[in-house]
Amino acid sequence: MDLSTDVVIAGAGPAGCAAAALLAERGHQVLLVERGAVPHPRLCTHAIMPAGLDVLARMGVLDQAEAAGAQRWWGVRLHLDGVTVAAPLPAGWTRHAYGLSLRRHLLDPLLLATACRCPAVSLRLGWSAEALLGRDGVITGVRLHGPGGAVQRVRARLVVAAGGRHSRLVRAARPAERVLPNRHTALIAYLDGVPDAGPAALEGFYDRGRSASLLPADGGLHVAGVMAPSPYWRREEWPARLLAALRAYPELAPRLRAARIVTAPVTVRGLRNVLRRPVRPGFAAIGDAAAQTDPAFGQGISWALRSGARLADAADAALRQGAGPVCLPARQVWEPVFAPLFAGISLLSLLSPGSTAERLVVASVAQSPRTSAAALRLLLGLGALPRPAPARQIAAAWAGGALARPVAWGGADAP
Ligand SMILES: Cc1cc2nc3c(=O)[nH]c(=O)nc-3n(C[C@H](O)[C@H](O)[C@H](O)COP(=O)(O)OP(=O)(O)OC[C@H]3O[C@@H](n4cnc5c(N)ncnc54)[C@H](O)[C@@H]3O)c2cc1C
Numbered sequence: 001m002d003l004s005t006d007v008v009i010a011g012a013g014p015a016g017c018a019a020a021a022l023l024a025e026r027g028h029q030v031l032l033v034e035r036g037a038v039p040h041p042r043l044c045t046h047a048i049m050p051a052g053l054d055v056l057a058r059m060g061v062l063d064q065a066e067a068a069g070a071q072r073w074w075g076v077r078l079h080l081d082g083v084t085v086a087a088p089l090p091a092g093w094t095r096h097a098y099g100l101s102l103r104r105h106l107l108d109p110l111l112l113a114t115a116c117r118c119p120a121v122s123l124r125l126g127w128s129a130e131a132l133l134g135r136d137g138v139i140t141g142v143r144l145h146g147p148g149g150a151v152q153r154v155r156a157r158l159v160v161a162a163g164g165r166h167s168r169l170v171r172a173a174r175p176a177e178r179v180l181p182n183r184h185t186a187l188i189a190y191l192d193g194v195p196d197a198g199p200a201a202l203e204g205f206y207d208r209g210r211s212a213s214l215l216p217a218d219g220g221l222h223v224a225g226v227m228a229p230s231p232y233w234r235r236e237e238w239p240a241r242l243l244a245a246l247r248a249y250p251e252l253a254p255r256l257r258a259a260r261i262v263t264a265p266v267t268v269r270g271l272r273n274v275l276r277r278p279v280r281p282g283f284a285a286i287g288d289a290a291a292q293t294d295p296a297f298g299q300g301i302s303w304a305l306r307s308g309a310r311l312a313d314a315a316d317a318a319l320r321q322g323a324g325p326v327c328l329p330a331r332q333v334w335e336p337v338f339a340p341l342f343a344g345i346s347l348l349s350l351l352s353p354g355s356t357a358e359r360l361v362v363a364s365v366a367q368s369p370r371t372s373a374a375a376l377r378l379l380l381g382l383g384a385l386p387r388p389a390p391a392r393q394i395a396a397a398w399a400g401g402a403l404a405r406p407v408a409w410g411g412a413d414a415p
Contacts, residue, residue, distance in 0.1 A: 007319070012123070055306055190221045
């Protein structure tokens with residue numbers, strides 16, 4: 001081996017940076033390896049749920065994100081076949097009663113700079129973690145490939161795969177996994193000139209089988225998604241089609257009079273829901289490398305940050321004991337809430353857009369204030385659950401939130 005360290009983290013996205021910063025803060029030596037440039041172009045609609053903000057605050061990066069122009073939003077507003085239902089984020093479940101949107105070319109460098117500020121973090125930019133090293137199922141290190149054909153072998157007590165959806169190390173580790181289909185295809189672009197209707201919120205639109213979303217972004221922009229038969233639209237038609245599809249919703253038409261599309265639309269399809277066993281001796285996977293969910297539900301960044309923080313907590317204790325490869329129990333890396341979250345999102349993304357099943361779900365959510373309040377509170381509760389808590393406490397918090405009387409929009413500091 002050429003080099004030795006406590007932990008190698010492959011991937012400097014939200015999961016890798018959170019884990020690196022929080023492990024280094026506790027004195028562990030971390031080698032953070034990133035194969036690309038930071039920032040690099042990345043398809044993401046960047047809504048961060050309140051529970052993710054708790055991790056940003058713990059890393060000391062939340063104020064900088066807000067100073068960089070991150071847009072706060074206060075809840076969800078759904079316009080379902082002419083019925084508008086809205087819910088604030090459940091206050092008191094986390095320290096933040098709002099979510100945040102900051103485009104990734106702004107967020108990712110902040111996270112990386114925060115991780116690299118810790119003296120115990122060494123960064124290898126432009127290097128790729130290509131292979132796991134070890135024997136008899138125990139991982140003892142990793143092989144890195146760098147610029148100009150350089151190769152380096154690094155020994156570590158823990159190798160962390162944080163390389164996102166296509167993590168090479170996870171493929172090499174061959175963990176047990178569940179893969180569920182996602183039938184959603186969306187066309188996405190940024191818009192300017194869209195006034196908010198009330199406090200900034202994540203908005204969803206559903207009209208007889210057609211659906212769309214609108215999320216606030218930094219810089220006065222919004223990012224819009226249209227659930228689209230995009231393969232049937234010619235690429236040169238996408239901007240006009242997307243704007244026309246959005247203007248077809250009666251609630252949006254007046255707000256989009258002066259709207260302009262400012263980025264070339266892109267399609268998103270085939271992003272399956274995947275849940276993997278995240279550990280083996282000397283190895284752990286976090287963020288998208290461990291679990292991927294339909295991006296339409298905006299959970300990925302929060303999950304990545306939370307899983308990075310949770311891994312750091314679990315590995316800290318293990319690294320202090322003994323000297324060999326670190327073995328973490330899966331339950332210490334998983335949050336108890338993630339299994340129901342994954343199951344719920346996977347079920348919803350199984351529904352074909354416009355299908356009878358989807359229309360039935362929408363109708364049942366829209367037609368009674370009680371069901372819509374309960375559905376929204378459950379959905380938002382998933383994104384706002386507190387840091388690790390016993391399953392019973394989480395179930396009680398959900399039930400309490402879902403059954404509580406509707407509350408006024410926004411927390412004390414809402415606009
Ligand atoms: C269209 C779309 C919209 C989305 N919208 C949202 C949203 O609104 N809200 C939300 O929360 N989430 C959203 N997501 C999901 C979100 O982008 C991901 O869940 C999140 O980025 C995962 O973070 P991560 O750190 O696990 O991985 P990533 O952010 O993918 O970072 C992985 C990093 O690892 C590096 N890497 C990969 N392999 C290696 C290697 N072998 N060696 C070294 N480095 C490596 C990569 O270059 C990359 O920088 C969206 C995703 C898509 C596709």
